[in-house]
Amino acid sequence: MTGPERFQSILDEDGKIEPKDWMPDGYRKTLIRQIAQHAHSEVIGMQPEGNWIARAPSLHRKAILMAKVQDEAGHGLYLYSAAETLGVSRDELVDLLHRGKHKYSSIFNYPTLSWADIGAIGWLVDGAAITNQVMLTRCSYGPYSRAMVRICKEESFHQRQGYEILLTLVNGTAEQKAMAQDALDRWWWPALMMFGPHDADSTHSEQSTAWNIKRMSNDALRQQFVDMTVPQAQYLGLEIPDPDLSWNADTSHWDSGPIDWDEFWRVVKGDGPMNRERLEHKRKAWDDGAWVREAAEAYAAKHADQPRRVA
């Protein structure tokens, strides 16, 4: 069997492609771009939540939030590793992010204005990410799929801690409940946009589906998320900011109103409320850490001749 034949036969059997297998150039490029963007999203995603670590309402909540943000750093690292199996280096990908050549999920270009936003992020943003990532555990590229399995195991706590924050707020004072409602009002639509353009306008979907990278369409994933989330909002006693939201007895799904795609594209193209700050902060953290990297390298060089420990 030739390389291309074997590649196709593995896909036909719903098998996994591994790093050293022959793969089409487009498959490799698509994966590098997608996995890098996913990794960048995990890393930039630490910022909106990191904003509240020092202001968490209790030591208990602070410890939880730190653990969650640390998980996101780990997710970024798993994903950069997966990308590196395709023949690129992590430093090069990070550099492309720093130079604004690579994108990350637009959801992280919105600000976290109140403590309730930390609840809304865990519940909605991690919730939407989980919906997508569960699908990606079935993607055809082995290292990406395995990274997703690991990540999905860790995500469940993220969503639950967020929901619990909101649950506490809605059972608090009227002011606290209003804070929870305000967070839902601001995060609902951006969360739905996380699934990307409608299927009809999604440029890469067809090829990604043929390659078993994408296993469900944007709209199908978004619907799954809405159906899962509406009853959870009802339990909180909060109102989803969509006047058109209604139960469709024929389809047994929730129908939602139109998404503001102008806003979506504006934020994707760089004009969201926090685009500039996020990237500047990321570059600054990298530059500020330069002396640590240099010191570690100097230390490693100095001890290079000493024997390594063995198992």
Next chain:
Amino acid sequence: MVYEGHGAPEEGSEPTGTGRTGWPLWEVFIRQRRGLSHTHAGSIHAPDAETALQNARDVYTRRSEGVSLWVVPSVAIVASDPDAAEEFFDPAADKAYRHPTFYTIPEEVGHM
């Protein structure tokens, strides 16, 4: 979450594979619990072995996933060639007599 990007890739957004490579790569192996062998978990960048172990602990065992860790320089791994896998593993394909089910033992003999 749309990780597949939007529209055509921007000019200069494709990594060339020639950029900085940074710290060396290490493969991480975890022994889940005593009595099991170490299994591959992923990889990690670190300037030296000691830091690789600490980074691997922080990245791969945040929830007590292991009781022992190995880190191995990725360049030290020698792999078989997937393009030659058929020939390479071929010697085992026609030796069914290496499996216990190849043999017929009368039922009266009992479990063997």
